[in-house]
Amino acid sequence: MIRTRIAPSPSGFLHIGTAKTALYNWLFARKNNGTFILRLEDTDAERTDEQFVQGMCEGFKWLGIDWDEGPPFGDVSEKGNYGPYRQSQRKELYQKIAYQLLEKGKAYKCFCSKESLESYKDEAGNLYYPGFCRNLTPEQIREKGDAPYVLRFRVPEGETVIEDLIQGTVRFNNSQYDDFVILRANGDPVFHLAVVVDDIYMKITHIIRGDDHLTNTPRHVMLFNALNAPLPKHAHHPLVLDEQGRKYSKRLHGANVLDWRDDGYVPEAIVNYVALLGWTSEEENREFFTLPELIQYFSIERIGKSPARFDRRKLEWLNGLHIRHLSPEDLRNRLIPILEKNGFDTSTKSKEWLTKLAHICQEKLPTLNRIVFLSDFFFNEVEAYEPEAEAKLWKSPQQIIVYFEKIQDKLSQIELWEHDSLKKAYEECCAELNVKFGALVNPSRLALTGKSVGPGFFELTELLGKEVTLNRLNRAIEYLKAKEAKS
Ligand code: GLU
Numbered sequence: 001m002i003r004t005r006i007a008p009s010p011s012g013f014l015h016i017g018t019a020k021t022a023l024y025n026w027l028f029a030r031k032n033n034g035t036f037i038l039r040l041e042d043t044d045a046e047r048t049d050e051q052f053v054q055g056m057c058e059g060f061k062w063l064g065i066d067w068d069e070g071p072p073f074g075d076v077s078e079k080g081n082y083g084p085y086r087q088s089q090r091k092e093l094y095q096k097i098a099y100q101l102l103e104k105g106k107a108y109k110c111f112c113s114k115e116s117l118e119s120y121k122d123e124a125g126n127l128y129y130p131g132f133c134r135n136l137t138p139e140q141i142r143e144k145g146d147a148p149y150v151l152r153f154r155v156p157e158g159e160t161v162i163e164d165l166i167q168g169t170v171r172f173n174n175s176q177y178d179d180f181v182i183l184r185a186n187g188d189p190v191f192h193l194a195v196v197v198d199d200i201y202m203k204i205t206h207i208i209r210g211d212d213h214l215t216n217t218p219r220h221v222m223l224f225n226a227l228n229a230p231l232p233k234h235a236h237h238p239l240v241l242d243e244q245g246r247k248y249s250k251r252l253h254g255a256n257v258l259d260w261r262d263d264g265y266v267p268e269a270i271v272n273y274v275a276l277l278g279w280t281s282e283e284e285n286r287e288f289f290t291l292p293e294l295i296q297y298f299s300i301e302r303i304g305k306s307p308a309r310f311d312r313r314k315l316e317w318l319n320g321l322h323i324r325h326l327s328p329e330d331l332r333n334r335l336i337p338i339l340e341k342n343g344f345d346t347s348t349k350s351k352e353w354l355t356k357l358a359h360i361c362q363e364k365l366p367t368l369n370r371i372v373f374l375s376d377f378f379f380n381e382v383e384a385y386e387p388e389a390e391a392k393l394w395k396s397p398q399q400i401i402v403y404f405e406k407i408q409d410k411l412s413q414i415e416l417w418e419h420d421s422l423k424k425a426y427e428e429c430c431a432e433l434n435v436k437f438g439a440l441v442n443p444s445r446l447a448l449t450g451k452s453v454g455p456g457f458f459e460l461t462e463l464l465g466k467e468v469t470l471n472r473l474n475r476a477i478e479y480l481k482a483k484e485a486k487s
Contacts, residue, residue, distance in 0.1 A: 002034030011047035013256040014059030026065045027298040038070030040086045059257045082202045094189035106226040109149040129178040151183040160218035165235035172218040196223040211236040238307035264369030269319035277308040320366045332358040344379035360459040382450035389452035393443045397480040417466045419458045447476035
């Protein structure tokens with residue numbers, strides 16, 4: 001039975017890179033009828049903030065990455081038989097295991113103070129403990145009395161070989177690792193111990209995580225071995241880079257997954273896009289995937305080794321595709337809160353009307369937020385006409401007035417106000433005025449919406465209704481007459 005996990009440290013929002021790690025673990029579990037676990041690595045009390053816990057869980061939820069086991073969140077209580085799923089609540093277990101290692105001689109007490117070790121560094125300049133307390137005799141230890149100590153893992157000699165499902169075989173010489181601390185003087189576990197103990201006790205079979213953890217892995221493997229625990233399979237995937245090719249900084253807009261929600265992206269597109277930041281499908285050049293399709297096609301073998309660069313344009317393109325893939329009813333439900341947030345009162349409109357609005361805008365939405373631009377004139381009076389469009393489309397006001405009066409006359413006779421009859425009325429006007437369709441439709445659009453682009457003209461006119469349409473044509477005629485009078 002496959003068991004995977006996402007183990008974020010809740011010291012910040014849900015980063016796009018963490019979302020990617022979560023997604024790969026989730027897809028792998030779902031594909032193989034396995035179990036996906038959420039575990040919070042919140043041992044660092046100072047950096048943990050409940051707000052971040054909420055934000056992360058909300059982010060996963062928004063993306064549709066649901067967990068089978070995990071800590072309580074909102075009104076969902078803790079799930080799973082291997083809890084608690086917060087490291088801060090598992091301290092005693094880590095201490096127990098650390099002392100077991102001590103008893104077996106695989107760890108030892110170190111009495112050196114932090115300050116006394118500051119000058120011992122490896123070639124790369126990182127602190128490197130030279131092993132002063134490695135071979136203290138029981139006598140020497142007794143002499144230390146109540147002196148504070150940490151527990152250090154006794155790194156064995158030799159080599160640690162990792163058979164990574166993405167990176168292949170990676171060899172590490174153990175001498176590059178010092179005897180690292182597993183338990184601090186205050187009894188707090190160090191990340192390496194906690195992560196391994198949890199992975200053992202939660203029976204994790206596959207660890208899929210960012211390749212920034214690859215150099216930590218030998219320490220973990222040594223601990224698994226020291227505890228005689230079966231080794232999970234490792235898969236280290238490359239990090240996400242920003243558009244400039246740098247590590248995707250926390251400070252960048254979009255590093256927080258929920259920024260995309262605010263920007264009007266649908267979670268289906270984010271999940272699709274994030275999956276492609278490292279994984280490719282067997283079907284060459286295929287990029288559009290729904291969540292069920294991702295589950296169907298996902299495989300660790302097709303995750304590449306080189307980091308992927310974020311490409312906002314591609315994400316926007318995928319977002320448009322996913323928006324088009326929604327049913328108009330679904331789209332309507334996602335648009336209503338955005339319309340409301342922007343001060344448009346949707347309560348005066350029927351459900352059918354709002355569904356039609358969603359339908360006629362669907363093709364033109366790179367993001368959900370674009371609906372504000374595409375539909376403001378349905379909710380508010382047209383206060384101004386786009387100057388550039390006016391200069392182009394209403395170049396000869398006198399002529400436009402003639403057109404609009406003709407159109408008004410035709411439209412006022414329509415009884416069934418719907419797309420086809422509107423179109424027919426315009427066709428008749430064209431014939432009678434001997435002009436092309438565009439000569440009437442484009443200036444009319446400006447009169448009805450104040451803009452030169454937007455949803456299909458007859459579609460939007462149908463939705464505006466007869467009264468509003470005739471009023472707006474009237475207003476445009478008045479406006480043009482006033483303009484003429486001035487010139
Ligand atoms: N807490 C670690 C992190 O957020 C995850 C460690 C792991 O996946 O093993 O990077």
